[in-house]
Amino acid sequence: MIARPVKALSSLVAVLLAAACTNSFEIPIETPILPKLDVGAFQRVLVAGFIAGGTEDVDGNLETTRLLRSQLRTKSQLRVIDSDVLPLVDVAAEGRDSGGAATAPPPIKEEKDLEAYEHVFANVEYWKKIGEEYQQPLIVTGTVMFTPLQRNSIVQREQEVYDSFGRRRVVPVRTYMERKGFSLDGRFIFIDGRSGATLHSESFGEQILYNANQTTPALSSYFELMDRLIPTFLSTLSSQKIKGTRILLQ
């Protein structure tokens, strides 16, 4: 239990001792990280829409498309195309029907329900057609599952206690706690609007939990989770700088 703080303290002491014995200078650095995808061939980006499921309190397709468009407008060099959000669930369902399957795909409640729709991302002809319509942009699409979570578990919290002399002490108490929240899982898919082929895809997954008695609107939880994912999303398309400090030695 105390091994970790002792180890951290000893390494800090070692660093301080070394610093005292050597001429050293702390210096701030910014490490540039190249984007994962070379988007040099594109001038425009179309956030087309998403196959979304989970809770009905948030329209995952509409909200994700809006949010990514606004982020790209301010944080990327690409021109963001304003268009209607594609109803990809319907597009995928039509694709299945034309393939001979008459049954309607199931509603998307769980991650496994997405499988019935995923074929739309591999439909090169469809994306090529969309690309031609919007002057061959980079197309962003994917899946979004925003689902309610419930976790009951033993958690440790601190509690004030007073002894017979009235002295205050804080002791750790383990209590059973009911917690509720949401999970946001899915995949960002980047498609070449010239060929309709998938260039890159990236899975994501985040969770947030609150005390059961806390009421948090689903939409605000959705934005909180998306806030965590945005940097990863943007780093696919544009370079980033990671700030830090290092020690120069003499």
Added chain:
Amino acid sequence: MRTAAIPLAVFLLTLVTVPLQADARSDAKKQVEFGITVAQRGLWREAIYRWERAAQIDPSYAPAHNNLAIAYEHEGDLAKARTAYERALELEPGNALIKQNYELFREINDRTTRQGTQ
């Protein structure tokens, strides 16, 4: 006669090479110091030049490799940074400051590698 000459030759050789090594270290130190001054003013390219010179003059001088690694990191050349950190640690495996720099570097490098493979 001949056996007495060998230790004498070794002694003379030591007398000649030790000052040479000391000179190399002193020259390398000067380059490293100048590199630090310019890096602190944001002139990283010049700093790299100085620290590369220092590493050439005295390849066993760990601070030159450590500083070079930092400069390469700043320039985004992560492969070169890793090589320079590893060389610095090879020369001074117990140096806590180099170890700390290397750990911080690895955190960034691992993150970018992970992202790249997804």
